[in-house]
Amino acid sequence: MPILNALLAGLIFGAGLLVSGMANPAKVLGFLDIAGNWDPSLAFVMAGAIAIGSVGFAMARRRKYSLFDAAMLLPTASRIDRRVLAGSAMFGAGWGLAGFCPGPALVCVGSGEFGAMLFVVAMLVGMKIFALAEQRPSQTNGS
Amino acid sequence: MSVDLVHFSPFSALVGGLLIGFAAALLVLGNGRIAGISGIIGSLLDTTSSDRAWRAAFVLGLFAAPWIFKLFTALPPVTIASSPPVLVVAGLLVGIGTRYASGCTSGHGVCGLSRGSARSLAATVTFMAMGFFAVFVTRHLLGF
Numbered sequence: 001m002p003i004l005n006a007l008l009a010g011l012i013f014g015a016g017l018l019v020s021g022m023a024n025p026a027k028v029l030g031f032l033d034i035a036g037n038w039d040p041s042l043a044f045v046m047a048g049a050i051a052i053g054s055v056g057f058a059m060a061r062r063r064k065y066s067l068f069d070a071a072m073l074l075p076t077a078s079r080i081d082r083r084v085l086a087g088s089a090m091f092g093a094g095w096g097l098a099g100f101c102p103g104p105a106l107v108c109v110g111s112g113e114f115g116a117m118l119f120v121v122a123m124l125v126g127m128k129i130f131a132l133a134e135q136r137p138s139q140t141n142g143s
Numbered sequence: 144m145s146v147d148l149v150h151f152s153p154f155s156a157l158v159g160g161l162l163i164g165f166a167a168a169l170l171v172l173g174n175g176r177i178a179g180i181s182g183i184i185g186s187l188l189d190t191t192s193s194d195r196a197w198r199a200a201f202v203l204g205l206f207a208a209p210w211i212f213k214l215f216t217a218l219p220p221v222t223i224a225s226s227p228p229v230l231v232v233a234g235l236l237v238g239i240g241t242r243y244a245s246g247c248t249s250g251h252g253v254c255g256l257s258r259g260s261a262r263s264l265a266a267t268v269t270f271m272a273m274g275f276f277a278v279f280v281t282r283h284l285l286g287f
Contacts, residue, residue, distance in 0.1 A: 005173035010204020013166035020159020026222035048160020053257030056168020066175035087244025092273025094236025111209035115223035126238020
């Protein structure tokens with residue numbers, strides 16, 4: 001059951017990315033182009049997602065276990081450190097460069113977009129580079 | 144600045160957003176986990192991590208979404224204007240950056256803001272600001 005639930009969540013998440021326009025890099029870049037011909041649509045994606053998400057997380061916070069008896073694993077990190085700021089700055093630069101963030105890129109790989117496949121392969125390489133760099137100096141555990 | 148009324152689509156954006164929020168709520172209430180795509184993929188890449196089945200199922204759902212979508216209605220248009228080298232550089236930045244920051248648009252943006260996390264708010268403000276900046280530089284200064 002928990003596996004099916006995760007599959008269903010992935011399907012609905014992906015459908016949401018498609019319906020909202022987030023899965024279209026041209027739409028994302030139109031949103032990020034405030035100095036040009038700005039398309040504010042994606043602000044409505046965030047508003048809709050947080051409207052429902054905040055209800056879900058408020059319910060989750062009151063539970064010790066999930067509906068399928070898994071431990072409720074909510075993030076505990078709260079420090080606003082160099083990692084979260086520098087990492088987000090890098091991510092934002094890449095996002096603004098091509099208009100892809102991880103979720104939409106995976107959905108577009110599913111629909112067979114060559115450009116998305118190229119982006120995802122590079123993204124996986126980037127993640128692997130990060131994992132290798134993390135292992136080396138010290139065994140600090142991030143998340 | 145002008146507003147692009149031709150492409151402005153507040154209704155579909157809101158409906159899509161509601162679906163995304165619902166999916167995030169479903170995953171946390173059902174599996175007790177955050178729907179953070181970069182974290183999910185990052186853990187799948189790490190062959191030593193346990194608890195990979197739900198992550199693989201979630202990613203499979205993302206891949207399959209356009210196929211299920213197509214059964215009901217036509218897929219919305221996707222325009223990828225970036226050249227292959229730009230896509231590769233962007234992918235590397237997104238891969239390293241999201242892992243360094245422990246989250247992306249979904250983990251920090253959707254889930255973090257829904258939880259009221261100040262750390263995620265700082266992440267979201269930072270990646271949005273850099274996104275605006277990158278588009279400004281590429282479109283208006285370099286003229287891509």
